[in-house]
Amino acid sequence: MAEPMPKQQSAISSLLLRSSGIIFFLIFWEVSSRMHWIDPYFLPRFSAVITELWNLAEDGTLYSNMIISSARAIGGLAIACVAGLPLGFAFGRWFPATSAVLDPLLRIMSQVNPFLVLLISTLILGLGETTKFAVIAWVSIWPLLFYTMTAVRTIDPLLIKTARSMGISESGLLLKILIPAALPTIFTGLRISAGITFFILVAVEMLNASSGLGWYEHNAAMNFEINGMYAGASVIVLLGFLLNRFFISLERSLFTWRAPVEFLLGGAKTATRLALWRPGRVGIAAATLAIMGLFVSGSFEIVRVNTERANSLAGIDAGKHARHLGSEVDK
Amino acid sequence: MAPHQNPKIEIRNISRTFSHTTVGSDGSREFTALEDITLTVRTGEFLAIVGPSGCGKSTLLDILAGLSPATSGEVLIDGVPVTRPTLNRGIVLQGYSLLAWRTVRKNIEFGLEVKNIPKSERRAISDRYIALVGLTGFEDHYPHELSGGMQQRVALARALAYDPEILLLDEPFAAVDALTRENLQNELLRIWNETGKTIVFVTHSIEEATYLADRVAVLTTNPGTIRQVVDVQLPRPRSEGDIRSTPEFGRIRHSLWNLLQNGGAHA
Amino acid sequence: MTRSVSKRSSWGIHAAQVGIVALIALGWELFPHLGILTANTFPPLSRAITTILTDHLFARHALTSIGRAYGGLTAAILVGLPLGLLLGGWFNRFQQALEPLMELFGQANPVILSHIVVLFFGIGTGTQLFVISWLSIWPISFSAINGVRSVDPQILKMAASLGIGRWQLFTRVILPSAAPAIITGIRLSAGYAFIMLIAAELMGATTGLGYVMATSAETADMNSLAAAALVVTILALTTDLFLKQAGKRLVVWRYQGGVD
Numbered sequence: 056m057a058e059p060m061p062k063q064q065s066a067i068s069s070l071l072l073r074s075s076g077i078i079f080f081l082i083f084w085e086v087s088s089r090m091h092w093i094d095p096y097f098l099p100r101f102s103a104v105i106t107e108l109w110n111l112a113e114d115g116t117l118y119s120n121m122i123i124s125s126a127r128a129i130g131g132l133a134i135a136c137v138a139g140l141p142l143g144f145a146f147g148r149w150f151p152a153t154s155a156v157l158d159p160l161l162r163i164m165s166q167v168n169p170f171l172v173l174l175i176s177t178l179i180l181g182l183g184e185t186t187k188f189a190v191i192a193w194v195s196i197w198p199l200l201f202y203t204m205t206a207v208r209t210i211d212p213l214l215i216k217t218a219r220s221m222g223i224s225e226s227g228l229l230l231k232i233l234i235p236a237a238l239p240t241i242f243t244g245l246r247i248s249a250g251i252t253f254f255i256l257v258a259v260e261m262l263n264a265s266s267g268l269g270w271y272e273h274n275a276a277m278n279f280e281i282n283g284m285y286a287g288a289s290v291i292v293l294l295g296f297l298l299n300r301f302f303i304s305l306e307r308s309l310f311t312w313r314a315p316v317e318f319l320l321g322g323a324k325t326a327t328r329l330a331l332w333r334p335g336r337v338g339i340a341a342a343t344l345a346i347m348g349l350f351v352s353g354s355f356e357i358v359r360v361n362t363e364r365a366n367s368l369a370g371i372d373a374g375k376h377a378r379h380l381g382s383e384v385d386k
Numbered sequence: 387m388a389p390h391q392n393p394k395i396e397i398r399n400i401s402r403t404f405s406h407t408t409v410g411s412d413g414s415r416e417f418t419a420l421e422d423i424t425l426t427v428r429t430g431e432f433l434a435i436v437g438p439s440g441c442g443k444s445t446l447l448d449i450l451a452g453l454s455p456a457t458s459g460e461v462l463i464d465g466v467p468v469t470r471p472t473l474n475r476g477i478v479l480q481g482y483s484l485l486a487w488r489t490v491r492k493n494i495e496f497g498l499e500v501k502n503i504p505k506s507e508r509r510a511i512s513d514r515y516i517a518l519v520g521l522t523g524f525e526d527h528y529p530h531e532l533s534g535g536m537q538q539r540v541a542l543a544r545a546l547a548y549d550p551e552i553l554l555l556d557e558p559f560a561a562v563d564a565l566t567r568e569n570l571q572n573e574l575l576r577i578w579n580e581t582g583k584t585i586v587f588v589t590h591s592i593e594e595a596t597y598l599a600d601r602v603a604v605l606t607t608n609p610g611t612i613r614q615v616v617d618v619q620l621p622r623p624r625s626e627g628d629i630r631s632t633p634e635f636g637r638i639r640h641s642l643w644n645l646l647q648n649g650g651a652h653a
Numbered sequence: 654m655t656r657s658v659s660k661r662s663s664w665g666i667h668a669a670q671v672g673i674v675a676l677i678a679l680g681w682e683l684f685p686h687l688g689i690l691t692a693n694t695f696p697p698l699s700r701a702i703t704t705i706l707t708d709h710l711f712a713r714h715a716l717t718s719i720g721r722a723y724g725g726l727t728a729a730i731l732v733g734l735p736l737g738l739l740l741g742g743w744f745n746r747f748q749q750a751l752e753p754l755m756e757l758f759g760q761a762n763p764v765i766l767s768h769i770v771v772l773f774f775g776i777g778t779g780t781q782l783f784v785i786s787w788l789s790i791w792p793i794s795f796s797a798i799n800g801v802r803s804v805d806p807q808i809l810k811m812a813a814s815l816g817i818g819r820w821q822l823f824t825r826v827i828l829p830s831a832a833p834a835i836i837t838g839i840r841l842s843a844g845y846a847f848i849m850l851i852a853a854e855l856m857g858a859t860t861g862l863g864y865v866m867a868t869s870a871e872t873a874d875m876n877s878l879a880a881a882a883l884v885v886t887i888l889a890l891t892t893d894l895f896l897k898q899a900g901k902r903l904v905v906w907r908y909q910g911g912v913d
């Protein structure tokens with residue numbers, strides 16, 4: 056039943072295998088639309104969608120919406136981090152009793168439907184950017200908070216004991232022991248939060264905005280611009296996928312990683328890699344600058360688009376378009 | 387308990403090489419774990435295999451168990467070549483490998499289920515082996531509720547329960563503290579005495595090998611070959627008195643130690 | 654962080670937890686009455702509860718939503734679980750090829766998906782069911798795949814040494830071993846399902862709690878909004894709690910502590 060150890064797949068054949076599923080899907084998409092197996096009105100050809108995407112890229116719509124969405128995502132996530140990380144530390148380490156008492160309440164609050172939060176937020180804060188940032192921040196904070204709490208709580212007490220025995224200061228303990236030890240788990244929380252941020256961002260833009268990727272897709276759908284709708288959808292799905300993958304590979308290279316051992320059901324053996332990569336100060340500074348740059352350019356774009364709209368669509372409330380199909384009040 | 391003279395296990399010219407697609411540290415693409423191993427184990431004998439880490443001891447055991455094929459050579463059990471794992475061999479691994487979701491009793495009955503023994507009989511058999519390893523009263527506990535030594539005893543009972551003629555143990559007591567290890571060693575000897583099974587015991591501890599075995603096979607490393615097979619002519623039962631302090635024990639232990647010098651490398 | 658909490662303080666913590674929730678509920682009820690919060694924008698709790706219990710129209714919406722959520726989740730389990738088990742345990746090549754595609758599919762936003770699915774299925778329960786199922790399938794599949802792939806190799810070796818057949822290996826060893834991961838996946842999906850439900854109903858429905866939320870927000874009918882919010886939150890919480898307990902019961906031998 057057991058076989059001799061199978062040879063490791065080469066990197067190229069592995070890549071081919073992993074992409075084959077997607078490639079087949081795209082081919083199937085193209086063919087079924089061309090052959091009219093599915094009504095091409097409902098499902099335009101993949102090539103048509105690509106063409107539309109190209110047009111959008113050319114006339115700047117794609118860039119504009121992407122950077123706007125990025126700014127909102129970064130802003131919301133940043134707020135969540137700034138609030139969630141210290142809070143998580145506090146609850147996990149310095150106020151464990153309080154956190155234990157508040158735990159069910161926090162869990163309830165985290166389960167509150169994000170769309171409900173959006174609706175209430177809109178009622179309270181109106182239709183502006185504040186609502187969007189608030190909702191995104193609210194939804195993103197929970198994974199960060201919970202994972203940070205767990206991370207801090209599960210730091211090996213022996214590490215702390217050892218450090219204390221060397222007479223370390225409180226701030227030293229925090230910086231040199233607590234933060235590094237908790238970092239891997241916190242990072243997982245960050246990854247999950249980032250995914251949620253993106254998800255809720257798109258949803259918020261669809262329901263509540265006049266710019267951004269979500270808005271674009273929704274607008275195209277409402278106006279039956281099918282190609283545009285699919286184009287927008289593709290970009291969103293692709294971005295979400297890339298974001299997730301990016302975080303996963305970042306997580307892997309920052310923290311030691313071991314692949315599962317070959318198992319007896321005939322699986323191919325996966326490579327065992329131990330990678331520990333420390334980005335230098337330069338790397339971190341560069342990354343921070345890049346992110347801030349995205350945020351700033353996006354914010355400018357938001358302002359630009361909003362003022363443009365306000366000027367050209369004077370009198371019509373640009374944010375209030377039909378929120379769902381089937382409502383008689385269709386705009 | 388003199389072992390019968392009939393060979394139970396015949397290992398003939400067993401070789402095992404592994405190939406990597408990445409180049410090894412010495413520039414080779416192949417790793418020879420075992421080279422031309424020939425050995426005979428008699429029925430009812432207790433054979434220990436010692437050697438430094440990485441010398442292929444575990445690989446040999448895998449081949450005996452039928453879990454891994456040899457690159458060349460053959461293993462005969464009762465004259466029949468070994469091709470795949472069967473229920474006439476029981477293996478006990480270092481890491482207990484207990485099924486965490488089953489109770490002690492259900493773990494022991496695992497092999498019986500595979501053997502399709504009816505439920506009514508299973509209970510009687512598991513009762514017997516639970517008593518044999520001294521775990522009466524713990525039948526309905528889960529592995530995570532037991533100590534390391536107790537878990538190892540469950541693993542032992544499970545391997546014994548479906549009554550294989552041959553027991554293969556791969557450093558079973560390595561993960562247990564010294565005191566528990568001594569107890570388990572005596573338990574194993576007692577069980578061996580009562581059941582008369584053929585045992586092949588892999589260990590890196592020459593002291594353990596000397597204490598337990600009738601004969602000790604010393605394996606070298608890279609490639610793994612048998613340096614020598616040493617007879618252990620110590621009286622049984624070994625648990626009587628402090629046999630580890632006798633000069634005879636020391637002499638045998640020392641000869642094993644000598645054979646393992648130079649990392650057990652080839653002369 | 655001390656793990657051992659004495660019985661008395663554990664009770665104290667539980668009491669405090671209940672106390673806080675009760676306090677909030679009390680505040681919700683009393684503040685509008687006392688005028689601390691305007692009763693129009695913040696109707697008292699009792700009114701919301703009355704609506705839930707007595708308003709038949711509301712009840713119908715609620716039941717529709719419940720049906721969609723649980724129906725979608727069940728469909729996702731029925732499809733996603735076998736899919737994940739097969740891919741993880743048997744068809745390793747397929748799994749490698751399909752996994753990126755599945756990841757891509759799992760990215761689809763319920764709102765986007767609603768737009769697309771509505772083109773094919775129109776506005777109606779079918780769309781919501783499809784959207785919810787679609788989005789819940791992938792986490793369940795992934796957890797099954799990972800559960801199967803992370804079985805302790807030592808246990809596999811031990812079982813293989815008995816000459817066990819492939820099917821028995823799967824049912825007796827791999828499946829129980831993967832159970833905790835699978836249950837976690839289902840819990841995760843259940844959590845998402847309710848979010849998806851509301852999103853899908855906001856996008857393309859004329860019935861259901863999401864629809865109620867949308868219309869009541871538009872008409873500033875705070876009471877209906879509160880009622881709908883309450884029902885959805887309670888549903889999500891109880892489902893999560895139920896699955897957590899079921900998980901503990903089934904997998905009594907190893908409850909995955911963790912983030913939850």
